[in-house]
Amino acid sequence: MGVSMVSVTVANSSEVGNDRGATGEQALWIAVLSNAVHDATIRMTYLTTFNTVMIRENARAYLRGNSNGFQLVCDYAGVEPHRVRAALELAISLDKHEAANQRIVDKRIAEAKQRMEIARKNKTEYQRRQAAKLALAAKNIELQRAIAAVLAGQGDLFRPPVTGNGG
Numbered sequence: 377m378g379v380s381m382v383s384v385t386v387a388n389s390s391e392v393g394n395d396r397g398a399t400g401e402q403a404l405w406i407a408v409l410s411n412a413v414h415d416a417t418i419r420m421t422y423l424t425t426f427n428t429v430m431i432r433e434n435a436r437a438y439l440r441g442n443s444n445g446f447q448l449v450c451d452y453a454g455v456e457p458h459r460v461r462a463a464l465e466l467a468i469s470l471d472k473h474e475a476a477n478q479r480i481v482d483k484r485i486a487e488a489k490q491r492m493e494i495a496r497k498n499k500t501e502y503q504r505r506q507a508a509k510l511a512l513a514a515k516n517i518e519l520q521r522a523i524a525a526v527l528a529g530q531g532d533l534f535r536p537p538v539t540g541n542g543g
Contacts, residue, residue: 405453409460412439417467420480429484439464 415435418428438446439460450457468474 402452402454405449406455408449409453409455413460413464413467416464417471419471419473420477420484422480424480424484426484426488429481433481436464 412435415431416439418424418432420429420432442457447457450460471477
C-alpha cells in the first residue's frame with residue numbers, strides 16, 4: 377500500500393482545543409475529515425492494489441462532492457466544507473507525483489475492467505461447456521434407452537426406438 381508523503385490536516389488539534397470551546401466529539405469529526413483527506417492523498421506505486429486505488433478515489437469523490445453526509449460531518453466538526461476541499465486540493469497540488477499517481481490509478485482501473493471482462497467471458501465459456509455436457513448427457517440417456525430396448529427385444533440397434541410422441 378502506498379503512503380502519502382504529503383500530510384495536510386483540516387485543523388490542528390490546538391485549533392479545536394478546549395480553549396476554543398471544542399468538544400471531544402468535535403475533535404473526533406475533525407479526525408474523520410483528516411482521515412478522509414489522508415485517504416484521498418495516498419501516493420500510488422506500481423505495487424498499489426486496486427482496493428487502495430478505490431479507497432483513494434472514493435475519498436476524493438466524497439470530499440469533492442456535496443453529499444448531505446459530508447455537510448453533516450463538516451457541521452459536526454465545526455469546519456466549513458470549502459476549507460476541507462481547499463486542504464485536499466492543496467495536498468494534491470503539493471504532490472509532485474500526482475500525474476504518475478493518476479497513471480497508476482488509470483492502469484489499475486483498466487486492469488480491473490479487463491479482469492471483469494475475462495471473468496464474464498469465462499462465465500460464458502463455462503455456461504457453454506455446461507450446456508454441451510448436458511446435451512452429451514441427454515444423448516447418452518437416449519443411447520442407454522436404445523440399448524435397453526434392444527436388450528429387452530423391443531428395438532433394433534440400427535433403428536432408434538419408437539417413442540410415445542409418434543416420432
